[in-house]
Amino acid sequence: xxxxxxxxxxxxxxxxxxxxxxxxxxxxxxxxxxxxxxxxxxxxxxxxxxxxxxxxxxxxxxxxxxxxxxxxxxxxxxxxxxxxxxxxxxxxxxxxxxxxxxxxxxxxxxxxxxxxxxxxxxxxxxxxxxxxxxxxxxxxxxxxxxxxxxxxxxxxxxxxxxxxxxxx
Numbered sequence: 001x002x003x004x005x006x007x008x009x010x011x012x013x014x015x016x017x018x019x020x021x022x023x024x025x026x027x028x029x030x031x032x033x034x035x036x037x038x039x040x041x042x043x044x045x046x047x048x049x050x051x052x053x054x055x056x057x058x059x060x061x062x063x064x065x066x067x068x069x070x071x072x073x074x075x076x077x078x079x080x081x082x083x084x085x086x087x088x089x090x091x092x093x094x095x096x097x098x099x100x101x102x103x104x105x106x107x108x109x110x111x112x113x114x115x116x117x118x119x120x121x122x123x124x125x126x127x128x129x130x131x132x133x134x135x136x137x138x139x140x141x142x143x144x145x146x147x148x149x150x151x152x153x154x155x156x157x158x159x160x161x162x163x164x165x166x167x168x
Contacts, residue, residue, distance in 0.1 A: 034084040034098035036107035039159055042084050044115075047094035047161050055088060087158070095160030100147060104157055108145050109133060119143065140164030 034042075045062075049055045059066075064077035064086065077086040084098040112119055118138045124131035127144050134144040142162045149155055 033101060034082055034096075036101070036104045038082065039084050039096050039098055039104070039157075040107065040111050042086065042096045043094075043159055043161075046086050047096065052088065052091040055094060059086060087160075089162075093160060093162040095158045097156055097158045100155040100157045105132065105145065108159055112143055116141075116143065137164075 046055050046058055049058050059077045062079060062083070064079045064083075067076045067078065073090055075088045077088070084096040087095045087097065089095075112135050116135065116137050119135040121133065121135050124134035124144060124146075127134050127142070128146065130146040130148055132145045132147050134142065136142050141164050144160055146158045146160070147155065148158070
């Protein structure tokens, strides 16, 4: 039951009890306590990889398994270790998710400043009510950090990018 709730809280995954590979995962690895460094490394390796096909290939090679949410067009990938969950929103957006921890906001802000030095901050609430920080790059890519409260799972953080012109 807790696995289903954790997955549902992340991205509304379909049935988890029928998938033996998913059912064998440790509950704490559905949305793990990843370090900010691990979240940023996964973001760089997957979310900035280029095309959707390249992202999916990298996820498979890293032993992630896919759980689709047919209602929202989000594919959520999880792996049975402390690496963050990865969400692909079609070909346009990608995010990584993990349990919220102290010090995350500063690390993501520093990462954006170092990696996208021309990005400018804007009102995160234009993205959604849970967005904490948001930036736009000169290319039009939107990067944001959002936090989710503990209604059905531990507090979690999502660090994401929506690319202005996604590769196919």
